[in-house]
Amino acid sequence: MQIPVKQLMRTDFNDWLQKRQSKLQVKASTVTRTGQILDWVPPESQSSNPVATPPPAQPGPAVLNDPNRPTASVTFDVGESGPVGLVPILRPDLSRVPDTTRLREFLSKPGGLRLSANKRKPADPDPAGYFHASTAEWTTSYGCDAWFNVWDPQINVPSSPGDDHSISQTWIQNHQTAQTQSLEVGLTVDVSLNGDSFNHLFTYYTTNGYASDGENIGGYNRLDGGWFQFHPSIYPGIRIIGTSQQGATPQLEVGLKYQLYAGNWWLGINNVESGPWIWLGYYPASLFNGGLSDQADWVSFGGEVYSGLADACQTTDQMGSGRLANAGWSYASFQRNIRSQSNTNGAMSAFNGAPEVDAASASCPTNQYSISTFMNSGSIWGSYQHFGGQS
Numbered sequence: 001m002q003i004p005v006k007q008l009m010r011t012d013f014n015d016w017l018q019k020r021q022s023k024l025q026v027k028a029s030t031v032t033r034t035g036q037i038l039d040w041v042p043p044e045s046q047s048s049n050p051v052a053t054p055p056p057a058q059p060g061p062a063v064l065n066d067p068n069r070p071t072a073s074v075t076f077d078v079g080e081s082g083p084v085g086l087v088p089i090l091r092p093d094l095s096r097v098p099d100t101t102r103l104r105e106f107l108s109k110p111g112g113l114r115l116s117a118n119k120r121k122p123a124d125p126d127p128a129g130y131f132h133a134s135t136a137e138w139t140t141s142y143g144c145d146a147w148f149n150v151w152d153p154q155i156n157v158p159s160s161p162g163d164d165h166s167i168s169q170t171w172i173q174n175h176q177t178a179q180t181q182s183l184e185v186g187l188t189v190d191v192s193l194n195g196d197s198f199n200h201l202f203t204y205y206t207t208n209g210y211a212s213d214g215e216n217i218g219g220y221n222r223l224d225g226g227w228f229q230f231h232p233s234i235y236p237g238i239r240i241i242g243t244s245q246q247g248a249t250p251q252l253e254v255g256l257k258y259q260l261y262a263g264n265w266w267l268g269i270n271n272v273e274s275g276p277w278i279w280l281g282y283y284p285a286s287l288f289n290g291g292l293s294d295q296a297d298w299v300s301f302g303g304e305v306y307s308g309l310a311d312a313c314q315t316t317d318q319m320g321s322g323r324l325a326n327a328g329w330s331y332a333s334f335q336r337n338i339r340s341q342s343n344t345n346g347a348m349s350a351f352n353g354a355p356e357v358d359a360a361s362a363s364c365p366t367n368q369y370s371i372s373t374f375m376n377s378g379s380i381w382g383s384y385q386h387f388g389g390q391s
Contacts, residue, residue, distance in 0.1 A: 001232075003029040003091075011322055013094050027086055032079030033316055034196075034239050034243040037093055039281075043379070047284070054279040055268075058346055064147070064337060066380040068282040069195060069329050073251065073271035076201075076241040079204055085231040089222050090237040094205045096195025096277025105163045105191055107223055108213040128360045129312045130159050130163065133352030134171075141296045142260060143255035143341035144172055145277075145348070147266075149334045152199055153189050155320035156286060159195040162308010164317055165190035168333060171300040172258055175292035179209030181291040183265055185256050187240065191363040193220060199243065201254075203236040203267060212223040222379040228290050230281040234269065246321055246331050259341060260285065260295070271390040296374035299340050301353065302331065302371060303387045312360035313368075320388035325372035328386055332372075350376050 003066025003304050019039060030038050063316050065071065082088055097106055137351060153166040184204040194200045213219035221236035227230040228238035229235055244251045248306030255279055263285050268277035285293045306383035307315035320333025351377045369389035376383055 003031065006263060009095075010103075012104075012267060013097070015169055016107075017092065017094060019361060021091070023225070027252065028083050029091070030080055030082060032077045032239075034077045034198075035093070036077060036079070036237070036239060037091040038079065038082065038088040040082040041089055041229075042085065043087045043228075043230065049284070050265050051230070052228070052262065052282060054266055054282075055259050055346065056275075057276040061083070064380065065315050069381070070250040071147070072251050072255045074254045075241045078233045081233065087232055087382075088235050089229055090235055092223060098192055100161050100190040101163055105192075107219060108210075116284035129307050129309070131305040131307075131312075131319070131364075131369050132302060133325070133357050133360050133369040133389070134300050134304075134373065135351070135353060135373055135375075135385060136298060136300040136354050137340065137353040138298055139340055139342075141172065141340045141342070142297050142344050143257065143259035143265075143346075144170055144269075144299050144301075144339060144351070145255060146170065146301055146335045146338040146351075147253045147255045148187055149250050149320070150187060150199060150242070150244055150252040150254060151321045151333055151335075152197070153191055153320060155197065155274060155317045155324060156191065157311070157316045157318075158314065160308040160315070163190070163192045163374075164304065164308055164315075165193070165304075165306050166317055166319055167304040168335065169304065170256065170258070171204075171298075172292075172296045173298045174288070174296050175298060176202050177289070179211065180206070183207075183258055183296075184205050185267055187254075194237065194239070196239070199240040201234075201236060201238050201269075202241060205283055205287070226283060226287055227285065228264075228281050234278070234280055236267075236280070238382065244330075245320065245384055246341075248324065249330060250332055251334075253336075260344070261346075262329060265292070290330075299351065299353070301338050301351065301385065302334050303369065305369065307360065308383040313364035316390045318388070318390045319369050322388060324367070324389050325370040325386040326390070327388075328372075332386040333388045334384060334386050336381040337383070338383045344353075352376060353383075355385075368373075377382055
């Protein structure tokens, strides 16, 4: 079924979408049960280079499940199967984009996580509005992975004219170039990006320190070129079904992984505890001139909230479950079994990040969001952390 491209009153959005669609060799289109539009393309049509081979199967740790902290895997809004041999590309449904969102805001991640010149702590983002509760480690890295607790945080509270979002994610970055290069993956609640207030899997990359996004420059998911879709049913932007409940077990989670392999940054998911990673696709390392073309030097995990309020300190947008870190297991959001890849052969080592909490302004209350870290804990969860706030 060929689904027509919806026309809006906003000419700039229509022009952008028509240009994007014209670059895809769409053979069929389908709609998932939650209304996401998928365009199905031949995998080889995404690049002039041959389709890459994913990393060899590597099972996770032999024991991950902690009987005292039971977890269960999420499910995705996969929808009906596409034609054999084709892969799905999520088509943005512009009819769901709020009227207050500008095209540049829709396509980009303004500000991002920037570092100060001495590379020791996050600088105040520009533009303001960002809050982070995260850990970071300076280390030569070729990938990272962890298990991410799933929640549906409330955002845009009080009502904001901006592009509020709440994210649980990892950043893998390189600062050896003049501009920061970053690969990011995680779970995001972002109405402008996703068209609803539920959790979605997301990827993001920047080659130029978040200065601008565009074809093979940077951006979310597959809004513009850069991402190569490999998996036949799970894709960046897919909606996650279900959420954890406070005080309830099991807690919902999903494993997420980046791995640099044979010249490509592969993204994998895991929902079978010790089972092999499922490779969704990759970013060619050739997108990055130096820096992430061959390694990362900084890895971070944690939460991010953005508020578009004129005074971002007034936001009560939730991070994770909305509970502060000290609420702990089954109340605060967690990331567990956090690891960094220490060589090109896939060897993983426990993450040893230092905690950092930053706010949109020095005038904001210091307890809006928090993080508690348990690096190299000696437990089944290895290195893990709780974070969140604004219940």
